[in-house]
Amino acid sequence: MIATELVGLTEIEAAQKRIAGVAVRTGIYKLEGEAASKLPYEVWIKAESEQPIGSFKLRGAFNKVASLDKDALSRGVITYSSGNHAQGVAYAGRELGSKAVIVMPENAPIVKREATLALGAEVVLVGPASKERKEKAEQLEAEHGYTMVPPYDDPYIVAGQATCGAEIVEQAPDVDVVLSPVSGGGLLSGISTAVKLKKPSAKVFGVEPEVAGDATESFAKKELVEWPAEKTVRTIADGLRTQSLGVLNFAHVMEYTDNIFTVSEEEIVAALKVYLNETNLVPEPSGAVTLAGALFHPEKLPAGTKKVVVVLSGGNIDPALKAQLQGS
Structure with missing residues (x-):
C-alpha cells in the first residue's frame, strides 16, 4: 500500500455540491434484449454519455x-x-x-x-x-x-469522479457489482471509494483491454507497473491507452477495488454492437469495456450476483466507426 492520503466522504460530498448544475445526474437503464436474456444477472447501465461533453x-x-x-x-x-x-x-x-x-x-x-x-x-x-x-x-x-489539471492523479479529480459512484448507490441501492473502465484510474478509484464507503457489501471491479492490461498486472502484483506506449495504443479503446495507473489512484484502487480483469478487442467490438443494436445509448469503445466484461465474463463475478451496474463512461464515438459497426 502506498502511503498517501485517501479521499473520503467529506471530499466527495464537497465535489457533489461544487459540480451541481454543471455535471448532470446521469440516468441508469436496464439492459433488455437478446444479449441480456442470456445472462445470469440483470445488467444496468450508468450512462455517463449523457454528460454535456458526452463523458464522465x-x-x-x-x-x-x-x-x-x-x-x-x-x-x-x-x-x-x-x-x-x-x-x-x-x-x-x-x-x-x-x-x-x-x-x-x-x-x-x-x-x-x-x-x-x-x-x-x-x-x-x-x-x-x-x-x-x-x-x-x-x-x-x-x-x-x-x-x-491532471487527468486522474489528483484528489479533486478522484473526488469528482467518485460522485458517479455515489449516484450509482443512490439509484441502485440493491447493486451487487459495479464494473468501471480503468486506464489511469481516476474513474475506478473514485467509484470504488464512493461505493465501498456508502455500501461496503457491493463489489467493484475494473475492466480494461487485454492489450492495455497494465492495471490488471499492477493489481495482481500489488505494485505499479508501466506498459510501453507501443503496446497500449493497440486497443480500439482510445481512452484506455494510458501506460500506468496514477500513484494516488493506485492507492485508492488497492484499498477499495475488489479486482481488475481484461476483455479482448473482439469482445469490446461485440459490446459496442449490443449498445448500438439493442439500446438507445451511444457508446465509445472505452465505455463499452464494462459491458463486454458483463456479457462475456460472468465467471469473473461472485456467485449469486443478481444486479450488475456497468459504467458507460462516454459516448464520443468516431462517426465512421459507428457507421461501420451499425452496418456490420
Whole structure:
C-alpha cells in the first residue's frame, strides 16, 4: 500500500455540491434484449454519455478547476489528454472564464480534438506516448504559470469522479457489482471509494483491454507497473491507452477495488454492437469495456450476483466507426 492520503466522504460530498448544475445526474437503464436474456444477472447501465461533453470526465475536471482561486483562474489551466478529459477541462475553463490549454496526442480521434477546439480551448499536439503529452504540459505550465489539471492523479479529480459512484448507490441501492473502465484510474478509484464507503457489501471491479492490461498486472502484483506506449495504443479503446495507473489512484484502487480483469478487442467490438443494436445509448469503445466484461465474463463475478451496474463512461464515438459497426 502506498502511503498517501485517501479521499473520503467529506471530499466527495464537497465535489457533489461544487459540480451541481454543471455535471448532470446521469440516468441508469436496464439492459433488455437478446444479449441480456442470456445472462445470469440483470445488467444496468450508468450512462455517463449523457454528460454535456458526452463523458464522465466533466465531473473531475470541473471539480478541480472550480476549486481554484481567482488568480489561478486568470492565469489559465492546462492538461494533457487523448480526448474526454480535454473536453472536460475546456468546458470547465469556458464556464469559469479561464483559458484552457490542452496537450493531445496526434492520434487522438478527430471528433474529440474538434470538440475540444469548439469549446474554446487551445490544442497542442505531440506524439502518441502518454509521457510525451505530460512532459509537454509540464513545460508549458512552467513557462506560462498555468495550473495543471491532471487527468486522474489528483484528489479533486478522484473526488469528482467518485460522485458517479455515489449516484450509482443512490439509484441502485440493491447493486451487487459495479464494473468501471480503468486506464489511469481516476474513474475506478473514485467509484470504488464512493461505493465501498456508502455500501461496503457491493463489489467493484475494473475492466480494461487485454492489450492495455497494465492495471490488471499492477493489481495482481500489488505494485505499479508501466506498459510501453507501443503496446497500449493497440486497443480500439482510445481512452484506455494510458501506460500506468496514477500513484494516488493506485492507492485508492488497492484499498477499495475488489479486482481488475481484461476483455479482448473482439469482445469490446461485440459490446459496442449490443449498445448500438439493442439500446438507445451511444457508446465509445472505452465505455463499452464494462459491458463486454458483463456479457462475456460472468465467471469473473461472485456467485449469486443478481444486479450488475456497468459504467458507460462516454459516448464520443468516431462517426465512421459507428457507421461501420451499425452496418456490420
